[in-house]
Amino acid sequence: MIKGLLKKDLYNLASYKTSLIIIVIFCGMAIIGTDAIYWGSVVIGIIVGMISLSTFSYDEMAKSNRYILTLPVTRKEIVLEKYILAIGATILGSLLGFVLTLLIGNIMNYVRPDNVIDINIDTLLATTIGGLFGVSLIQAIQIPSIFKWGAEKGRIQMFIVLFVLALIGSGVGFLIKESGLSVDIAKLESVLKNFGLFLLILLSFIIYFISYKISYKIYKNKEE
Amino acid sequence: MNNIEIKDLSKKYAGFLLDKISFNVPSGAIVGLIGENGAGKTTTIKSILNIINSEGTVKILGKDSKAHEKEIKKDLGVVLDDSFLSAYLTPKHINSVMKDFYQTWDENKYNDLLKQFGLPTDKLVKDFSSGMKMKLKIATAISHNPKILILDEPTSGLDPVVRSEILDIFRKYIEEDETRSILLSTHITTDLEHISDYIVFIDKGKIVLNVPTLELLEEYGVAKCTKEEFSKINEKDYVSYKKGKYQYEVLINDKNSFKKKYGITSIDKPSIDDIMLFYIKGER
Structure with a gap:
């Protein structure tokens, strides 16, 4: 189901394909024109995600959720599918973004040997995963909002x-500062350096899971 | 056997109450749900399908509709007036999507129906006319050979030719297998005179009439009488009346007994629309 x-x-999104290709081409051009090459992967990740x-807007336009509820599918599956799609699109x-940035960067270095951009794979990976975490955070807030208030109001x-x-x-930051709690910045940095990317990915999935639970609770009793 | 059994179905909105309605959809029958706009027809259908949360019990094919929802919905084909999969899909896409919802999806039947209805397979639904959209919805609803069809206003906004084609499809659907049923809501009651077996009439959230269509058309009548004749009629012998400038029009539900008892012979055969109007606008 x-x-x-x-x-x-996916069929609905296929009508976006031309706009998507144009956006990616423009992003590619923007990457070429700047030294901040690492942002390319973040921007493309955010757009696709x-x-x-x-x-949700397509569903709202056709009131398709009402129709889908007449098919042999549970409300749980309807909510789960939106998360599979969102997570899949974000990863993709x-x-x-990662591959395109790497590719365009290297092509440019080949074409413009006098102006070589230094592409560090570790930094690119860190930036990409940082972007992925950002998208997951926004989606995790946005999806339950849409289930609750609809695609337009939800935004x-x-x-x-x-x-x-x-x-x-x-507020929390301010309170920590005011309360005089000492945070070992050096230790924190070391943890982030060693486990940061893994922690970000893990955190993304935890956020998605909590968000899914909230969305299902909202949609379980929603009337279409 | 009843394919659908509805008991004490209630739903409250601000300013509207679907008030403990009960009726059945027998196997092999087409049941027409009629009433004014806002009378509660769509609320009833949405409640049967669990699209909205309502009180009361609904049994479909002998099973509780909430406890066995997914299982039951495999045997239902549904057409909703204002809702479908997406306007940005083509009939070809719909075939590909529906295959994954129903194990019994019959691709050949679907393609044959598209051909029969003259529907293009590669055009987006948003570019279809209202008649084409409705035909596509119906083709989609019946291509997994469901045991029950539930249709909300399937003929509204369509021209008489398309309406007649659609009614033929419903007739054929029942003829193919007489254990099937159709529950059909409409405010175009003339359609029902030709195809329905039972009429359930909802007014302001309550069922005011639930009778076989044949009984409604054969036994109901509109007697035309003078003020003096009307004054002699017992209240129990009529449903409601309308006071005209020169005469009284009286809706009766047993015209033969009425004729014998009161000797009034000027009795017209009412349409379902006339009967509906008497119930809604007539006096008692």
Whole structure:
């Protein structure tokens, strides 16, 4: 059943293919024109990852969730499919970003030997995974928002949620500073250096899991 | 045997109450759910399908519709007036998607139906006319050979030729296997006079009439009488009346007994629309 839902969303997204190719070409050109080459993978990862959420707008336009609920599929499967699509698109986008940045960077170094860009694979990998974490964080907030308020309203609510989270984050930071708690920065840096990327990936999946649980709770009793 | 059994189905919205409605859809029958816009037809269908949460019990093919939801939905074919998979899919895509939902999906049947309806396979649904869209929805709903068809306003907004084609499809669907059933909501009641076996009439969230269509068309009548004749009619012998400028029009549900009892011979055969109007607008 999930396969059928995925197919429906992928067919919908296929109508985006021209825009997507144009965006990727422009990103490629932007990468060529700048020394901040590592951002290429982040930007492409974000675009591809976020485009997957536009399937919610297609569903809303055709009121397709109402129809889908008449098919032999459970509400759990409907929610799960959206996460599979979002996670799949984010991973694919990040991979694409990583490969394209590497490829374009090397081609440019070959074409412009007088202006060689130093591409460090470790830094590129770290930036890509950092971007992937960012996308997963946004998606994890946005998907439940859309299930709760719909594709259009959900976007506004998402910014409110992001703002509140940023506020809480700064608040916690401020409190730690004010309370005089000492944080061993050197130790923290060492942990991040050794396990940082693994921790970010693990954290992404935990965030997605919590978000899925919240979305299912919202959608379980939603009336279409 | 009943393919669908609905008991005390209730749903409350601000300003609307679907009030403990009960009715059955027997095997081999086409049941027409009629009523004004906003009477509760779509709410009833959405409740049967668990698209909305309602109170009461719904049994489909003998099983509780909530406890065995996924299993039951394999045997249902549904057409909703305002909702479908996506406008950005082609009939070919729909075939590919639906194959994954139903093990019993019959690709040949689907393609034959598309051919029969003259529907292109590679055109996006958004570019279809209303009639084409409805035909596609119906082809999609019946191509896994469901035991029950549930259709919400399948003929609204369509011209008479397309409507007649669609009604033929429903007739054929039942003829193919007489254990099948159709529950069909509509406000175009003339369609039902030709194909339905039972009429369930909902008004303001309540069932006011649940009778075989034949009984409705053969036994109901509109008697035309003078004020004096009307004053002699016992309240129990009529459903409702309309007071005209020169005469009274009285809806009766047993025209033969009425004729004998009161000797009034000017009795017209009402359409389902007329009967609906008497129930909604008539006086008691």
